[in-house]
Amino acid sequence: xxxxxxxxxxxxxxxxxxxxxxxxxxxxxxxxxxxxxxxxxxxxxxxxxxxxxxxxxxxxxxxxxxxxxxxxxxxxxxxxxxxxxxxxxxxxxxxxxxxxxxxxxxxxxxxxxxxxxxxxxxxxxxxxxxxxxxxxxxxxxxxxxxxxxxxxxxxxxxxxxxxxxxxxxxxxxxxxxxxxxxxxxxxxxxxxxxxxxxxxxxxxxxxxxxxxxxxxxxxxx
Amino acid sequence: xxxxxxxxxxxxxxxxxxxxxxxxxxxxxxxxxxxxxxxxxxxxxxxxxxxxxxxxxxxxxxxxxxxxxxxxxxxxxxxxxxxxxxxxxxxxxxxxxxxxxxxxxxxxxxxxxx
Ligand SMILES: Nc1nc2c(ncn2[C@@H]2O[C@H](COP(=O)(O)OP(=O)(O)OP(=O)(O)O)[C@@H](O)[C@H]2O)c(=O)[nH]1
Ligand SMILES: [Mg+2]
Ligand SMILES: [Zn+2]
Numbered sequence: 001x002x003x004x005x006x007x008x009x010x011x012x013x014x015x016x017x018x019x020x021x022x023x024x025x026x027x028x029x030x031x032x033x034x035x036x037x038x039x040x041x042x043x044x045x046x047x048x049x050x051x052x053x054x055x056x057x058x059x060x061x062x063x064x065x066x067x068x069x070x071x072x073x074x075x076x077x078x079x080x081x082x083x084x085x086x087x088x089x090x091x092x093x094x095x096x097x098x099x100x101x102x103x104x105x106x107x108x109x110x111x112x113x114x115x116x117x118x119x120x121x122x123x124x125x126x127x128x129x130x131x132x133x134x135x136x137x138x139x140x141x142x143x144x145x146x147x148x149x150x151x152x153x154x155x156x157x158x159x160x161x162x163x164x165x166x167x168x169x170x171x172x173x174x175x176x177x178x179x180x181x182x183x184x185x186x187x188x189x190x191x192x193x194x195x196x197x198x199x200x201x202x203x204x205x206x207x208x209x210x211x212x213x214x215x216x217x218x219x220x221x
Numbered sequence: 222x223x224x225x226x227x228x229x230x231x232x233x234x235x236x237x238x239x240x241x242x243x244x245x246x247x248x249x250x251x252x253x254x255x256x257x258x259x260x261x262x263x264x265x266x267x268x269x270x271x272x273x274x275x276x277x278x279x280x281x282x283x284x285x286x287x288x289x290x291x292x293x294x295x296x297x298x299x300x301x302x303x304x305x306x307x308x309x310x311x312x313x314x315x316x317x318x319x320x321x322x323x324x325x326x327x328x329x330x331x332x333x334x335x
Contacts, residue, residue, distance in 0.1 A: 002248055002332045007238050011231050011252075011326050093223055124259045125223050128326070150306045153290075154257045157320060182316060186308035189295060189317035 015129055018097035022104060022132025029109035031062075032218040033117065034211075035131050037155065038139035039148075040121030043165040045073045046198035047139055047207075048116055052080040054208040055114075059215060064103045064117040066095040073118060082116075083107060094125040097132055114215050123152040135214065141166040146176045149183030157187040161194070163207060168197040224264035228272055231265070235278055235331050244333030247278040251330045255288045255323040281332075290323030 010016060026033045038044045045065075052061055063077040063084040074086035085103045087095060100117060107115065117133060119126045138159040140148060143166060149156040156162070162184055170177075177195075184191060192210065196203035231250070239247050254260050262285045273279050292308070293300050296315030309316050 002334055003242075003244070004330050004332050005238055005242055005244075006330050007234065007328045008330075009234050009238075009328050011227060011234065011328055014230055014233065092226065096226065128223070128259055147306065150308070153303075153308075154259060154324065157257070157324075183306070183308060186292075186303075186316045186318050187320075 012128060012130075015097045018101055019130035019132040022097055022100055023134070024132075025104055025109065026115065026132065026134065029112070030219050031109050031112050031115055032135070032215045033115040033131075033133040035117050035119060035126075035133035035136040036139060037119045037123075037126045037136060037159070038121060038141070039123045039144055042121070042139045042141040042144065043198050044118045044121070044139050045076050047163060047165065047196075048073075048077055048082075048118060049080045050198050050201070050204055051116070051208065051211065052077065052082050054204065055212070056081055059113045059212075060111060062107045062109075062112045062115045064095075064100060064107075064115065066099065066118060066120045068092070068120060077118075083112070089120060093120055093122045094129050095119050095131060096129045100131045113219065114211075123148065123155050127155045127158050134218065135160045137161040137163060139163045139165050140180075142169045142173050142175050146174075146180040147183070149180060149187065153187055156184050159188065159191065161192045161210075162188075164193065164195045165198055167195050167202065168200045223259075224261060225268050225272075227260060228265050228268035231269070231328060232272055232276065232278060234328050235281075236276065238331060239277060239333050242333060244335060245277065246334040247281045247331055248334060249282045249284060249332035250278075250328060251284045251286065253286045253288060253325050253327045253329050255325040256290050257320070257323045258326040260326060286329075288322050288325050291321040292318035293321045294318055 063082040065074040071086040074084040077084040136159045194207045294310035294315045295317035297313040299312040
């Protein structure tokens with residue numbers, strides 16, 4: 001006689017539990033942690049480089065870079081002044097909390113103010129895997145097109161910040177900013193937004209000011 | 222595609238619950254998957270057939286229940302399904318919504334034999 005047993009468990013509950021542990025470690029060290037997500041090539045590493053440059057000598061920043069292969073991005077972050085740990089996911093399309101846990105243990109959290117995690121370039125999967133970060137940041141970019149919030153609602157819905165990068169390309173690429181923003185705002189009312197270009201530097205100061213405030217508030221609360 | 226990791230997690234949860242009830246075999250799993258979760262049924266099935274082999278869940282049937290996306294308008298309270306590129310509220314045109322259903326990814330129940 002088969003018997004039905006209720007389970008009602010999130011299938012990713014094991015990951016969620018590890019994410020809670022990660023967050024506790026960041027909290028104890030009073031280090032703000034960011035999860036930066038985007039499609040491949042949107043400008044995650046460029047944003048990291050600009051952020052490191054902007055905070056150079058003022059904030060101590062640790063980087064965790066997730067990529068399927070290579071350590072190019074960690075090398076770029078290291079060159080820009082961060083302590084960088086590369087995670088090669090070996091084919092996985094996203095970072096998970098276990099990978100981040102092992103990377104955290106290679107960082108001296110006590111000597112840092114901010115940890116930035118660059119997720120694998122992908123607009124689908126990273127949203128499902130919590131890492132234990134305090135804020136998640138989605139980098140969108142003009143050449144990707146203005147329909148992305150509608151096509152990847154799972155991703156746009158769950159983030160705290162949307163950084164719209166490559167606005168220097170607006171004169172050359174059709175992109176309806178209104179349409180794009182409407183797609184974000186319905187799913188994610190009140191989400192913090194920045195329009196920037198990592199190429200020309202425009203808009204970066206507002207991003208840096210916002211991030212600085214988050215780091216300071218987190219440290220002193 | 223992260224269905225392998227997901228399927229491993231699924232197997233672990235199912236076996237844990239079956240053991241707690243001292244069951245000897247798992248014959249069915251009931252999954253509830255929101256339309257906005259990134260999981261592809263066929264891939265889960267594909268990995269399931271491979272990784273459940275040699276376990277007490279070998280041959281168990283996966284039952285998928287897909288849950289549609291329902292948004293709740295934060296301005297007027299209307300619940301609606303977004304269609305295509307139209308996310309705004311069909312009743313008041315409001316553009317502030319919260320997701321009510323559609324992002325689930327749960328194992329609701331399993332069928333076991335003593
Ligand atoms: N025109 C323009 N190009 C940019 C801008 N920001 C980044 N790029 C270019 O976009 C390309 C990708 O930038 P990355 O920072 O490597 O992007 P990423 O998101 O880290 O890429 P992956 O880690 O490979 O997914 C590079 O060639 C950058 O020079 C920008 O604001 N404007
Ligand atoms: Mg990169
Ligand atoms: Zn409404």
